Amino acid sequence: MKSLTECRLYAFVDTAFLQGRAPGEVARALCDGGADLIQLRAKEAPEAEVWRLAEAILPVTQRAGIGLVINDYPAIARELGAEFCHLGQEDFFGAGYTQVSQLPLAAEPEKPPAGEGGGCRPRVRVGLSSASPDQARRAIAAGADYLGVGPVFPTGTKPTARAVTLEYVRWAAANIPAPWFAIGGINLENVDEVLAAGARRICVVSAILAAPDPAAACRKFQQRLGRAARQG
Numbered sequence: 001m002k003s004l005t006e007c008r009l010y011a012f013v014d015t016a017f018l019q020g021r022a023p024g025e026v027a028r029a030l031c032d033g034g035a036d037l038i039q040l041r042a043k044e045a046p047e048a049e050v051w052r053l054a055e056a057i058l059p060v061t062q063r064a065g066i067g068l069v070i071n072d073y074p075a076i077a078r079e080l081g082a083e084f085c086h087l088g089q090e091d092f093f094g095a096g097y098t099q100v101s102q103l104p105l106a107a108e109p110e111k112p113p114a115g116e117g118g119g120c121r122p123r124v125r126v127g128l129s130s131a132s133p134d135q136a137r138r139a140i141a142a143g144a145d146y147l148g149v150g151p152v153f154p155t156g157t158k159p160t161a162r163a164v165t166l167e168y169v170r171w172a173a174a175n176i177p178a179p180w181f182a183i184g185g186i187n188l189e190n191v192d193e194v195l196a197a198g199a200r201r202i203c204v205v206s207a208i209l210a211a212p213d214p215a216a217a218c219r220k221f222q223q224r225l226g227r228a229a230r231q232g
Contacts, residue, residue, distance in 0.1 A: 010036065166193060173199065196228075
């Protein structure tokens with residue numbers, strides 16, 4: 001699996017955009033298209049359904065060597081062996097946490113094959129959302145492994161959230177030491193603006209999931225990201 005610093009395209013299996021497709025099939029298309037991370041986001045689903053979805057997706061991402069991010073449920077990430085979880089500011093600080101180490105993410109012993117010694121799973125790594133410099137500083141101080149920066153543009157996935165604009169992307173490029181991903185309303189028409197503002201990692205939801213060919217859409221975004229990386 002790529003290190004976070006190597007990850008550029010962060011894609012989603014979002015139940016709001018499945019349109020009857022099996023989550024494992026969507027995950028496979030994202031893997032085939034070159035996504036570096038995939039988040040399972042199921043905002044309206046009960047916890048048991050999130051668990052079921054994660055069980056369907058995790059074998060796909062593991063075979064492809066791609067990290068799976070579980071949105072909102074760190075315990076599911078830990079118990080299933082997903083590599084990451086992601087939380088919003090309210091889900092983390094609003095729930096009383098001040099440090100990532102307080103989350104239920106302690107490494108658990110792996111069950112070894114018969115006759116072999118056991119080990120421990122790696123700690124689930126944590127991403128936190130941020131919509132301002134103050135939130136970013138707070139997330140970094142809390143020990144977040146990566147940050148989401150946005151929403152950069154207005155987005156239907158979070159219709160009540162105020163867009164942070166490219167100004168915050170520019171601030172992030174100059175000030176955030178941890179890996180960070182620009183998110184929110186990013187599509188092939190505006191991604192070059194986001195990259196010109198200093199982003200080198202992006203999250204894309206609807207512009208990939210609503211595309212006729214999600215794998216091809218991933219490849220197009222990766223091409224733009226690669227060009228920006230070559231240009232410095």
